Amino acid sequence: MNLVNQISTLANKYFSVISILFAIAAFSWPEQFVWLGSYITTLLMIVMFGVGMTLKPVDFKMVLTNPKPVVVGVLAQFTIMPLLALGIAILLNLPPELAAGIILVGCVPGGTSSNVMVYLAKGNTALSIAMTSLSTMLAPILTPTLLYFLAGQWMPVDPMGMFVSILKVIILPIALGFVIQKIIPNIVEKGGALLPLISVIAIALVCAAVVSGNRDNIASSGMIIFVSVLLHNILGLFIGYLVGILMKLDTETRRAISIEVGIQNAGLGVSLAKTHFAASPLTALPGAVAVTLHVINGSILASYWSRKEIDKKESSVGKDIKITG
Template sequence: MSALTTIGLPVALGIIMFGLGLSLTPADFARVGKHPKAVIVALACQLILLPAICFGLVVLFQLPPVLAVGMILLAAAPGGTTANLYSHLFRGDVALNVTLTAINSIVALFTLPLLTNFAISVFLPDSEGLGIQFTKAVEVFLIVLGPVVLGMLVRRLWPRFADRMDKPVRIASMLILAIVIVGALISNRELFFNNLGSLAGITILFCALSLTVGFFVPRLFRVEPRQAVASSFEIGIHNATLAIVIAQSVLGNEEMSLPAAVYGVLMFFVALAFGFLVRRAVPAGSAAKEPAATA
């Protein structure tokens, strides 16, 4: 495993999560009380429906066991910060996105190890020592929550500095992530291209289904359109970086990270197409002005 993967990926994730922390305040968690139905429905979709859908797709596509676990790991990952941008572009409730991302990032600390270990027990029952044990769960906890808490602390102590750093940190995180992913793909190009054909279909379908579930299930429960748009992107755009880091750095399996790597590229195009389809559901003048930190 190259130094670019072992060092670069955790650093990229750390910067991304630190940037998320810079945009969060305690009010983002307290906001749950204002929109409990939207939050509860979105979390139910994220934690129950999506893993079930992903499990069905894995069986339908008959993926090799390691790639099957990688898909479940991806499904268990919380929403990515890119969801905020898409929600902003397509008239979603960005404040709800920030709230869902914050809550999901904490809930996933417990649900992600459980779902990953379940997938390993189903698809790789004979693999010794592969799984997220307590010490590895603590590692995931520190990788995810540590930078977020640090970012929130910086915002609390130096709010103006946090506002100034928000955009540079986002740009830096995306550049570092792009470099790391390209480097990882080059070093594992044979493995990547050998599996691209089998992974493109399932990752595109999973992303499309995630976005669809994230929009229409809340609408069935009469969640208002802007919140449904926010929910669709939060549920449909997973934190592929986190899934890659856990697969490669925590579980030490590069092949397991391939579904997230393929998904991480294709999801941008699927989400963009979906955004143009659902934006008609939100009247042009209905998007309220969002705080600068969440845009």
């Protein structure tokens, strides 16, 4: 079990490197990975099932006991990221498929890897978990609604169909994982060390699946996709932190909101694009690029903040919470 723990820890630490290697391999030898395209939704469901197995009622406690930073953070996420994506799509005059794709990335909830990044950044981990959980629960309503209003000018959007997809891909696996955790807690606890490793591999495979299936499209329009996703991500991280300053929140809380706002569940964006925009494969590319770039940028920022001292007089809620998945 110690070996499994060590491997999982290494996988989490080098998540961005693993994702990049899978993407490079998929681009270089697409025929070896293209078959994964049929399993993108399944892979994401496995990740969400793992999240459910680690989720606890206490993760939602902050929503009731200290709602201000949670509400501020979630509102920032579902306003800043969609509107930034819309602005970038217009500013860069993106083709309809890429415009819808970057807006889709902006409308999905927070990514599961953000909790680990906030912990490493010496941020408010309890807030990070609460924000990820709440934004995920709100996603079936907010993601299709926002996408309909913001991306409908470029691509036809089916809000009800997307609502059902998010319930299937996100909510049901999380709920199932949560129930199993309650039924057989001892077995789940013993196997918990595997969850981070499984999540890393699953997300890396999602990235490889999309890259291999769209190799030619990436080769012809890769730079504009890269610039769009990079700009969207960096601005989200910066403005998220700025929101914390404007709301006069402590440093740890600002760090948590910054990372939660900037790091999206891009894997969900890929799955929704593959399901609802199958006739336009380019729509999935911003999500595939975001899967890797979000992890890289978030990890760099977390590493930088981990070396910066925090005023001891400020609150450090959640700083000592251990992240297990």
